[in-house]
Amino acid sequence: MSGVIVAMRRTLLSCTSLARNGLISLGGTLASIAPASAGDSSLLDAISAHLHLNRQEFAVLTTALALLGFSVVAAILLMRTRLRAARGEARLRAGIADLQAQADRFRALLFAEPQILIAWPAGDNRPQISGDIALLMPQEAPQRILAFGTWLPPEPALQMDHAVDALREHGEGFLLNLTTSNGRIIEALGRAIGGQAIVRIRDLGGLRRELAESNLRYRTLLEETELLRNFAAAAPWPIWAKSAQGDLRYANAAYAKATEAAGVADAIHRNLELLESDQREEVSRALNDNSAFTARLPIVVGGARRVYDVHALNLGSGSAGIAIDAGEATTLREQLVRMAEAHRRTLDQLSSGVAVFDGQRRLAFYNDSYRRLWDLDRAFLDSNPDDSSVLDRLRAARKLPEQPDFRAWKVKLHEAYRAVEPEKDSWYLPDGRALSVVTTPNPEGGVTYLFDDVTESLDLARRFDGLIRVQRETLDNLTEAVAVFGSNGRAQLFNPAFAKMWKLSADALREQPHIETVEAWCRPLFDDADIWQTIREAITRIENRVEVPLKLERRDGSVLDCMTMPLPDGATMLTFQDITDTENVERALRERNEALEAADQMKVDFVHHVSYELRSPLTTIIGFAHFLSDPVTGPLMPKQAEYLGYITASTNALLAIINNILDLATIDAGAMSLNIGSIDIRKTIEAAAEGIQDRLATDRIQLKVDVDPNIGSFVGDERRVVQVLYNLLANAVGFSPQDGTIGLSAKRTEHSVIFAVTDSGPGIPPDVKDKVFDWFESHSHGSRHRGAGLGLSLVKSFVELHGGKVDVNSIVGKGTTVTCNFPIDQAAHRNAAE
Structure with a gap:
């Protein structure tokens, strides 16, 4: 910039020099021609002639010279202006540097202590925030400081928000001492300065904090004092305060009125006394001894003696007192x-027991x-015992209802002292009495108890209600039709069965129709005049009232058994029982019994026939088969030996079926008896397993036995138990696949021995499970052996004969488990059954 100014300055100097030289030359020329042209008429013509120019050329030259002079003058002025601007810019730069230094000093001085400045320029809603933001929140969120609720409690935050709004909108300044959410005490100052709204927030510490707290306490105490003074001035009771020397220092309007003073100032100035001298001395003595005085004293007010409750306190630097008018209270008392x-x-004079307890729960x-x-005891009651003491004495004498938690019961009873409405309860005492207890809260505090002995009335009501309910429920649930007719012949009671049996309307019967009307309604079903005459006479008869049994055969084919029963109150009860089914059932039972007896005889005959006709020849065949297989009879050809083996196996199977049938028939006929004795459980299992060894080997099935070596023994028929286990194992082998496994386990409980046989066969479908114990029911699906279907029937019969039970648990596709539960002690079982 300075180089440009220097170049411009040099250019202007050159132009100025040239212009000055040109003007001097022009001036000399004009001077030389001036005398010659002095006598001419026109100076311009002389100059034009001297310069050898015409008038037009001379005018152009003159204009050019004028323009040149103006340019020179303008250039000179421009140079001087720019020089002054350069000097002004230098002064401004120096002033700005000085102001910046002063601003830095002021900023350092301003933020020498932790504080925050918030400024809102005029017309701009974006505030400028500077200072130690960490005073209130993290540095990374300075704009969050305007959300006052984030660092102030709700009420101070609202106060701050309203103060800032008033400052920005109306320029109203404020000064607030606030406590932040974290317990820090701050000062918030708001002012409108230079068209800006500025808020300064700084931490109060040391003396400033103490001063702020003192100001807060001062304002609080000032408000409280003003409130108390206003209350004392407006109170209708005389209130006064005296110095330590006894001079009156304060009095309210009621005091001035009571002492007949012209006003409060007059009463204080004249030191007027409300109490008499002896009363004042009594108050002084009490205040000197106890620092408080309370008494009911007579005081003359307005020429009349009235009773006041006087309360005085010793305040150290003096005393204060109040007199409350107690005249009305005395009258009311x-x-x-x-x-x-x-x-x-x-x-x-009341028969009800009444006890009134006051607000301190003492008997009043x-x-x-x-x-x-x-x-x-009267002496105990006259000593005004409290409620709890009375209850404790009654409880010790066992005169209160028995309670599992007496303390909780007593607390609930004493809730009456805080109740608003009366409560009613019933107490059932150990001596059989029933009390109705009413607890009524008293308006002045306390409770009134009312006790009424309702034992007799409750007993009568209970009996009556019980009889009515029993009568109604009995009648409604009887299958017999029942109707009760009064001595006037009208129906008083009936049950639904009566209306249904005679096809009558229940609504019509509720109208208490006469027996003649009921007879007319019933004649379509039964029209025997003699029997209806007997029924009418039984209902309306006054003497010789006896029971009359009747049998009614109605037109619909039903048979009714009727009975007229005289009642003690003169009424008569009619009962009708439909015995049609009974007679039919009796007839059917008689026929069924005859059929069953015939079937039993046929079954006995069949058993005997099988025993004689089948078992004897079969025994002979088995004997000859064994004889032929004996080497003593001579050698057999291989084919003969094979056929003989088939004969032996078939006859043995047939013999087993016959024996099973005989056993089942014997059990079913009740002729089977058990050979009771001690059974070694392990030996029994070994004997049953030995019987199926050949079938296990043939089908390559493995038997797993799970028995505790110390399982011991139990009481039962060993032969039948072995037979049960054999049939279960044979059934399991029949339903298990080849190369499979079956299991036999036994465990002992306190009262029983439990055998369980498990196979891995196809399982029993649910629809077949309930039939597996029936005779000749053979579930052959999945079995390689077709049996007669008697094995599980025998198992169930023998186990139940021992007093046990059999359970089947089967899952289709996974196998079946049959569990047999035998009681350990057969003697105990038989005694329990008997």
Whole structure:
């Protein structure tokens, strides 16, 4: 910039020099021609002639010279202006540097202590925030400081928000001492300065903090003092305060009125006294001894003696007192005493026990019925015992209802002291009495108990209600038709069965129709005039009332058994019982019994026939088969030996079937008896397993036995138990696949021995499971052996004969488990069954 100014300055100097030289030359020329042209008429013509120019050329030259002079003058002025601007810019730069230094000093001084400045320029809603933001929140969120609720409690935050709005909108300044959410005490100052709204927030510490707290306490105390002074001034009771020397320092309007002063100032100036001299001395003595005085004193006010409750306190630097008019309270108390005495005399005449407890839960009144009800000592009651003491004494004498938690019961009872409405309860005492207890809260505090002995009334009501309910429920649930007719011949009671049996309307019967009307309704079903005459006479007869049994055969084919029963109150009860089914059933049972007897005889005959016709020849065949297989009879050809083996196996199987049938028939006929004895459980399992070894080997099936070596023994028929286990194992082998596994386990419990046989066969479908124990039911699906279907039937029969039970648990596709539960002691089982 300075180089440009220097170049411009040099250019202007050159132009100025040239212009000055040109003007001098022009001036000399004009001077030389001036005398010659002095006599001419025109100076311009002379100059034009001297310069050898015409008038037009001379005018152009003159204009050019004028323009040149103006340019020179303008250039000179421009140069001087720019020089002054350069000097002004230098001064401004120096001033700005000085202001920046001063601003830095002021900023350092301003933020020498932790504080935050928030400034809102005029017309701009974006505030400028500077200072130690960490004073209130993290540095990375300075704009969050305007959300006052993030660092101030709700009420101070709202106060701050309203103050800032008033500052920005109306320029109203503020000064607030606030406590942040983390307990820091701060000062918030708001001012409108230079068109900006500025808020300064700084931490108060040291003396400033103490001063702020003192100001807060001062304002609080000032408000409280003003409130108390206003209350004392407006109170209708005389209130005063005296110095330590006894001079009156404060009095309210009621005090001035009571002392007949012209005003409060007059009463203080004249030191007027409300109390008499002896009363003041009594107050002084009490204040010197106890620092407090309370008494009911007579005071003359307005020429009349009235009673006041006087309260005075010793305040150290003086005393204060108040006098409350107690005249009305005294009158009311006297009236209350008279009323209470009248009530006492009235309550003493009541049969109900009455006890009144005051607000301190002490017995204030009782009547003689209360004392006799609980049989309490009069001296104890006259000592005004509290409620808990009375209850404790009654409990010790076992005169209160038995409670699992007496303390909780007593607390619930004493809730009456805080209740608003009366409560009613019933107490059932250990001696059989029933009491109705009413607890009524008293308006002045305390509770009134009312006790009534309702034992007899409750018993009568209970009996009556019970009889009515029993009668109604009995009648409604009887299958017999019942109707009760009064001595006037009208229907009083009936049950639904009566209306249904005779096809009558229940609504019509509720109208209590006469027996003749009921007879007319029933004649379509039964029209025997003699029997209806007998029924009418049984209902309306006055003497010789006896039971009359009748049998009615109605037109619909039903048979009814009727009975007229005279009742003690003169009524008559009619009962109708439909015996049609009974007679039919009796006839059917008689026929069935005859059929069953015939079937039993046929079964016995069949058993005997099988025993004689089949078993004997089969035994002979088995004997000859064994004889032929004996080497003594001679050698057999291989084919003969093979055929003989088939014969032996078939005859053995047939013999087993016959024996099973005989056993089942014997059990079913009740002729089977057990050979009871001690059974070694392990030996029994080994014997049953030995019987199926050949079938296990043939089908390559493995038997796994799970028995505790110390399982011991139990009482039962060993042969039948072996037979049960053999049939279960044979059944399991038949349903298990080749190369499979079956299991036999036994465990002992306290009262039983449990055998379980498990196979891995196809399982039993649910629809077949309930039939596996039936005779000749053979579930052959998945079995390689077709049996007669008697094995599981025998198992169930023998186990139940021992007093046990059999359970089958089967899952289709996974196998079956049959569990047999035998009781350990057969003798105990038989005794229990008997």
